[in-house]
Amino acid sequence: MKKELLLRNLQAFDPEIFAFLQDEIQRQRYMLSLVPNNNAMSPFAHYLEGSLLANSAFDALNPHAGSTDLEELAIKRTKKLFGSEHAIVRLGNIGAASRVVCLALLEPNSRVLSFNLRKKEHCSGLNFTFKNFGIDAKKQVLDWDEVERTAQETKPHLIIFSPVSYPRNANYRRLSEIARNVGAYLWVDIGQSVGLVAAGLLPSPVPFADVVTFPTNDSLHGPDGAIVLSTKEISKKLDDAVNNTGHTSLHINHMAALAAALLEAGTETFRQYGKQVLANGKELEHALEKNAIPLLCDGTDTHLVLPLLPDDLQETDITAYMGKAGFQVKADCVPTMQKGVFLPALRLSSLTPTIRSLKEKEMSEIGALLSAALKKKLPEKDLEAIRNQIATLVMNKPIFSEEWLTSSKTGPHAFYSSTDSSAAHEAASTEKKNLIRNFFHLKD
Numbered sequence: 001m002k003k004e005l006l007l008r009n010l011q012a013f014d015p016e017i018f019a020f021l022q023d024e025i026q027r028q029r030y031m032l033s034l035v036p037n038n039n040a041m042s043p044f045a046h047y048l049e050g051s052l053l054a055n056s057a058f059d060a061l062n063p064h065a066g067s068t069d070l071e072e073l074a075i076k077r078t079k080k081l082f083g084s085e086h087a088i089v090r091l092g093n094i095g096a097a098s099r100v101v102c103l104a105l106l107e108p109n110s111r112v113l114s115f116n117l118r119k120k121e122h123c124s125g126l127n128f129t130f131k132n133f134g135i136d137a138k139k140q141v142l143d144w145d146e147v148e149r150t151a152q153e154t155k156p157h158l159i160i161f162s163p164v165s166y167p168r169n170a171n172y173r174r175l176s177e178i179a180r181n182v183g184a185y186l187w188v189d190i191g192q193s194v195g196l197v198a199a200g201l202l203p204s205p206v207p208f209a210d211v212v213t214f215p216t217n218d219s220l221h222g223p224d225g226a227i228v229l230s231t232k233e234i235s236k237k238l239d240d241a242v243n244n245t246g247h248t249s250l251h252i253n254h255m256a257a258l259a260a261a262l263l264e265a266g267t268e269t270f271r272q273y274g275k276q277v278l279a280n281g282k283e284l285e286h287a288l289e290k291n292a293i294p295l296l297c298d299g300t301d302t303h304l305v306l307p308l309l310p311d312d313l314q315e316t317d318i319t320a321y322m323g324k325a326g327f328q329v330k331a332d333c334v335p336t337m338q339k340g341v342f343l344p345a346l347r348l349s350s351l352t353p354t355i356r357s358l359k360e361k362e363m364s365e366i367g368a369l370l371s372a373a374l375k376k377k378l379p380e381k382d383l384e385a386i387r388n389q390i391a392t393l394v395m396n397k398p399i400f401s402e403e404w405l406t407s408s409k410t411g412p413h414a415f416y417s418s419t420d421s422s423a424a425h426e427a428a429s430t431e432k433k434n435l436i437r438n439f440f441h442l443k444d
Helices: 003-013 015-030 043-049 069-082 094-105 144-154 172-181 191-198 232-244 252-264 268-290 318-324 351-355 360-375 380-394 421-439
Strands: 057-059 086-091 111-115 129-133 158-161 185-189 211-215 226-230 249-251 331-335 342-346
Touching: 003 015, 015 380, 043 252, 057 252, 069 086, 069 191, 069 226, 069 252, 086 094, 086 232, 086 252, 094 185, 094 211, 094 226, 094 232, 111 144, 129 144, 144 172, 158 172, 172 185, 191 211, 191 268, 226 232, 249 252, 268 351, 268 360, 318 380, 351 360, 360 380
Parallel strands: 111 129, 111 158, 158 185, 185 211
Antiparallel strands: 057 249, 086 226, 211 226, 331 342
C-alpha cells in the first residue's frame, strides 16, 4: 500500500493516533531536541525495522524455529567494532541488560559501589546494597584517590561507572585497578557516548572492564535495544542469565536493523559525524560560557554539556519551561561525594543537532538563545520569541541529514541536493536496496 493511501486510511480508522503522529512530526520538525537519548534512527535501520522482516522471528533456544544467522552476524560485528571477547545482542533495552548483569554477577546482599547510584533504578526487587561515589562537590571532578578510599571501605562485589552525567573522560585504567584491588567486578555503561567510543573518538573501557553495556539507539542510530560486552571468563554467567530471564527470541527485523547500524558505526562517514558531534559540543560549551552560564565539571570532553540551573529555575518545571522556548531538554540532579549535596543541571547533548546537519555557527546561536532562557526566569512572551527563533533555525533542517548517510557505492544519485526531492527519494531507495542485497548476499 502506498504511503499516502495508508495515511489516509489511518486518519479515518484511528484519528487519535493520527493526531498524535502529526503532533510528533511538528515537534521533531520545529523544536530542537538536546536530550541525550533522543536521536534519529539510521535510514537503513529504520527501513529494516519497518520491513516485512517484522513478520518473522527466531528463538535462540530452538534454532529450527527461525534463523539465528542474523544474531551471529550482529555479534560478529559488535565484537569487531569494540574489540570485545564476548557480546550479547538480544536484549530489548538497557534496563533489561542491567538486570541481566546484576543477576549474573551478584548474590543476594551483595554490595555495589555505583557512580551516582546508577543502575539502582534497574534493580527493583533485587536484594543488593548500593553505595554512591561521585564528583567532588567543589572541584566538580572525580577524585580517584577518594574513589579508591571509598572502595576500600565498602569492599564492594561490583563497581559500576555510568557517566551519563559526567562530561569528562574517565580514567578506566585507574578504575580497573581499584576494582581489582578490592576483588570487585568492574561494569561500565557508556550510555549515549557509545557512538563516539565506536568511532575511536573517546577512550574505550572495553580493555579494562569485565562488563560494558550501552543502548543501541541514540548515538548508534539503531533500533531500541541494548548490548552487553564482556570478557570470555564471565561470558557463560551472562549467557545463562539472559536465557533464564526469558530473553530468547526477537523478530528478525529488529536484529537486521541492529546489524546494519553496527556496520554503519564502523564507517568513515560515522566517524566524521562523531567529530562534528564533538565540535558542536565544544561550540555549545563556549557559547554558554561566553554568556556567563556556569557548567558542571567546567566544560566537556564528550557530547554532553551540563549547564547548572540558577536558584530561581530550580523549583520550576524546567522541561515545560524550556519547551516553551523551543527546546526539548532533560533535567538532572547530580549527586556528589558529599552526602546530601546535589547539583541541579540540564543534561544537554550535541547528538541530535548534529544529525540534523547543524554546525558550529548554528550551535553558537543556539547557545546564546539557551543562555537567555537560563540566566533568569523569563515571561511567556520572551520564551515565545526564543521559540520562534529556534523554529526558524531548524524548520528546514532534516531529521537525519543526507550528509551522514553512508553510501557503499557511487551511483548517479549517490550524492544529491536536498532541494531535489525526487533525487533524494531515489537515492534513499537505491541505498536501501543495495543494503538489503548485500545483507542477504543477493545478486542483481
